[in-house]
Amino acid sequence: xxxxxxxxxxxxxxxxxxxxxxxxxxxxxxxxxxxxxxxxxxxxxxxxxxxxxxxxxxxxxxxxxxxxxxxxxxxxxxxxxxxxxxxxxxxxxxxxxxxxxxxxxxxxxxxxxxxxxxxxxxxxxxxxxxxxxxxxxxxxxxxxxxxxxxxxxxxxxxxxxxxxxxxxxxxxxxxxxxxxxxxxxxxxxxxxxxxxxxxxxxxxxxxxxxxxxxxxxxxxxxxxxxxxxxxxxxxxxxxxxxxxxxxxxxxxxxxxxxxxxxxxxxxxxxxxxxxxxxxxxxxxxxxxxxxxxxxxxxxxxxxxxxxxxxxxxxxxxxxxxxxxxxxxxxxxxxxxxxxxxxxxxxx
Numbered sequence: 618x619x620x621x622x623x624x625x626x627x628x629x630x631x632x633x634x635x636x637x638x639x640x641x642x643x644x645x646x647x648x649x650x651x652x653x654x655x656x657x658x659x660x661x662x663x664x665x666x667x668x669x670x671x672x673x674x675x676x677x678x679x680x681x682x683x684x685x686x687x688x689x690x691x692x693x694x695x696x697x698x699x700x701x702x703x704x705x706x707x708x709x710x711x712x713x714x715x716x717x718x719x720x721x722x723x724x725x726x727x728x729x730x731x732x733x734x735x736x737x738x739x740x741x742x743x744x745x746x747x748x749x750x751x752x753x754x755x756x757x758x759x760x761x762x763x764x765x766x767x768x769x770x771x772x773x774x775x776x777x778x779x780x781x782x783x784x785x786x787x788x789x790x791x792x793x794x795x796x797x798x799x800x801x802x803x804x805x806x807x808x809x810x811x812x813x814x815x816x817x818x819x820x821x822x823x824x825x826x827x828x829x830x831x832x833x834x835x836x837x838x839x840x841x842x843x844x845x846x847x848x849x850x851x852x853x854x855x856x857x858x859x860x861x862x863x864x865x866x867x868x869x870x871x872x873x874x875x876x877x878x879x880x881x882x883x884x885x886x887x888x889x890x891x892x893x894x895x896x897x898x899x900x901x902x903x904x905x906x907x908x909x910x911x912x913x914x915x916x917x918x919x920x921x922x923x924x925x926x927x928x929x930x931x932x933x934x935x936x937x938x939x940x941x942x943x944x945x946x947x948x949x950x951x952x953x954x955x956x957x958x959x960x961x962x963x964x
Contacts, residue, residue: 631915643720699918703728710775780839806826832881852917
């Protein structure tokens with residue numbers, strides 16, 4: 618593996634853990650809701666993709682659940698620290714408020730326990746049920762204040778609520794106060810059967826969901842009202858960052874696209890984006906759009922749509938050395954408030 622200077626830790630901010638006991642408990646508590654959600658997922662993804670995904674999870678189950686397997690893979694990849702978030706399949710956006718509140722606390726506790734088992738190698742993100750805004754604030758506080766997690770993972774839409782919905786204002790306000798990391802990661806796509814073949818629900822749907830969510834945050838004025846938010850978008854932010862010129866043009870010529878105070882492209886510098894864009898050209902384009910100090914390493918560990926050589930992918934883009942160092946180390950260290958040099962060489 619190509620090496621980089623050993624100073625601050627190399628941080629992978631996009632890594633997942635599967636919580637089988639939580640899933641079984643949710644299914645037992647609301648079997649009808651669970652079955653309806655599974656049916657919707659199957660309809661949106663299509664039978665062929667569902668079958669392939671099921672086999673993939675089976676093959677990677679140990680990587681998703683075993684600490685030893687996780688640490689060995691991190692060592693192989695040259696990753697010092699993973700920021701671990703629950704698989705987005707644990708959002709359960711359909712759950713009623715009582716169940717959603719319970720899920721968040723259980724997920725937060727499970728991530729806390731995982732991090733405690735390898736504190737020098739892992740940091741954690743919990744869950745907050747945005748579809749129930751009051752409970753989302755409590756879950757955020759549970760994750761950050763009571764369990765010492767870096768923040769929470771959030772979906773691209775909160776059930777029937779877009780991220781610009783005014784009912785989420787208390788959540789954004791509290792997240793800014795706590796300096797919580799909010800990891801924006803879609804689950805599925807709302808384009809339904811149009812994407813039910815060829816794995817389009819993921820290859821097209823995930824970038825669409827990212828772009829729509831970020832657009833709501835920008836055009837809905839969320840980032841104007843809460844400039845201290847620390848939002849990290851998975852998958853390089855989807856289609857929006859490198860196609861932002863169209864949004865800028867709309868902002869300039871159409872009054873209905875003027876819900877934000879500045880050009881939409883200005884807000885890319887108020888967010889962070891992971892490096893999971895799959896080609897050197899795409900990573901260079903992302904850095905050109907948002908700046909290397911707004912890009913962090915992301916692998917989507919250990920799913921098949923992620924990469925098992927995330928450090929090599931950054932180096933393959935042949936960015937200036939200072940830009941590569943920021944992506945691999947410095948930006949995440951600053952974002953997470955990590956001790957810069959003391960964790961280097963943890964592997």
